[in-house]
Amino acid sequence: xxxxxxxxxxxxxxxxxxxxxxxxxxxxxxxxxxxxxxxxxxxxxxxxxxxxxxxxxxxxxxxxxxxxxxxxxxxxxxxxxxxxxxxxxxxxxxxxxxxxxxxxxxxxxxxxxxxxxxxxxxxxxxxxxxxxxxxxxxxxxxxxxxxxxxxxxxxxxxxxxxxxxxxxxxxxxxxxxxxxxxxxxxxxxxxxxxxxxxxxxxxxxxxxxxxxxxxxxxxxxxxxxxxxxxxxxxxxxxxxxxxxxxxxxxxxxxxxxxxxxxxxxxxxxxxxxxxxxxxxxxxxxxxxxxxxxxxxxxxxxxxxxxxxxxxxxxxxxxxxxxxxxxxxxxxxxxxxxxxxxxxxxxxxxxxxxxxxxxxxxxxxxxxxxxxxx
Numbered sequence: 001x002x003x004x005x006x007x008x009x010x011x012x013x014x015x016x017x018x019x020x021x022x023x024x025x026x027x028x029x030x031x032x033x034x035x036x037x038x039x040x041x042x043x044x045x046x047x048x049x050x051x052x053x054x055x056x057x058x059x060x061x062x063x064x065x066x067x068x069x070x071x072x073x074x075x076x077x078x079x080x081x082x083x084x085x086x087x088x089x090x091x092x093x094x095x096x097x098x099x100x101x102x103x104x105x106x107x108x109x110x111x112x113x114x115x116x117x118x119x120x121x122x123x124x125x126x127x128x129x130x131x132x133x134x135x136x137x138x139x140x141x142x143x144x145x146x147x148x149x150x151x152x153x154x155x156x157x158x159x160x161x162x163x164x165x166x167x168x169x170x171x172x173x174x175x176x177x178x179x180x181x182x183x184x185x186x187x188x189x190x191x192x193x194x195x196x197x198x199x200x201x202x203x204x205x206x207x208x209x210x211x212x213x214x215x216x217x218x219x220x221x222x223x224x225x226x227x228x229x230x231x232x233x234x235x236x237x238x239x240x241x242x243x244x245x246x247x248x249x250x251x252x253x254x255x256x257x258x259x260x261x262x263x264x265x266x267x268x269x270x271x272x273x274x275x276x277x278x279x280x281x282x283x284x285x286x287x288x289x290x291x292x293x294x295x296x297x298x299x300x301x302x303x304x305x306x307x308x309x310x311x312x313x314x315x316x317x318x319x320x321x322x323x324x325x326x327x328x329x330x331x332x333x334x335x336x337x338x339x340x341x342x343x344x345x346x347x348x349x350x351x352x353x354x355x356x357x358x359x360x361x362x363x364x365x366x367x368x369x370x371x372x373x
Contacts, residue, residue, distance in 0.1 A: 013297030199294025228275025
């Protein structure tokens with residue numbers, strides 16, 4: 001839990017019930033521009049009453065309204081004691097009486113309580129203002145401010161350190177030479193962390209030198225994500241640094257994203273993804289996003305059954321996560337091939353099509369499970 005100002009609370013999730021500290025409204029006030037009266041005085045309308053004053057929507061302590069009189073009043077202004085109704089200005093006609101003083105003719109009577117906002121008629125002090133576990137929108141911030149609150153207790157964001165590895169990576173905006181590729185995983189993981197309710201504590205790229213990775217792993221965070229460096233070949237820096245420190249490195253029977261690793265470094269949990277960009281992004285969606293969204297109080301990704309619009313084939317013994325696009329009438333089509341490098345194909349998808357590991361082919365019209373991206 002952390003206490004944040006309302007200016008930073010949009011989209012955050014309340015950590016506890018918020019109790020209203022005041023009555024809402026704070027005082028009896030007028031719902032309309034018009035005249036505050038005693039309902040009994042205008043029951044036989046049309047009736048003419050002398051105007052004995054005016055109350056604007058500003059700090060004031062108006063005198064009690066005497067029987068048989070009316071006071072001009074503005075929307076939001078304090079309704080004086082003695083008055084129990086407000087006559088909208090469109091139901092009146094103002095003139096000058098025989099004695100030369102202002103008077104108002106009320107053409108339609110109003111019942112007691114009409115157009116008067118009673119103190120506490122919205123909420124009473126001590127009532128629940130907002131429930132726990134609520135994702136705050138602008139309307140929720142409005143009621144917090146209306147109650148005079150400037151801060152709200154929300155679920156703390158998980159602080160995540162994002163580390164991309166590989167001497168072949170260069171930052172977007174640079175000019176790559178042959179053998180270099182742009183680092184898209186740093187951008188993707190940082191955005192995914194934010195979208196899942198976390199906050200990026202650090203975003204670092206390191207080469208295949210262990211010293212750089214060790215320095216990045218020491219950045220303060222609640223949780224560390226790495227991409228690349230966990231395969232079986234040479235220059236696998238994550239594996240080189242973390243496996244001797246107890247990391248579990250292996251394969252999951254899935255495609256893409258087979259190589260995976262977990263570790264604890266200096267007491268901080270580490271999850272290590274393969275370096276291919278599609279594998280990295282889908283690994284986050286499958287393994288980390290559900291946990292982060294739960295911690296942040298956000299709803300899980302939508303899972304639903306859909307109907308294949310096209311036939312597909314899959315790999316035996318591996319759960320396949322194909323990139324798909326939702327169509328009308330509950331159907332789904334493929335958005336790209338299965339390659340773990342097809343970042344444009346992933347960008348054109350809006351869901352994953354999940355094919356079980358014991359299924360090698362499906363026909364158009366068959367049902368599949370999908371997972372919204």
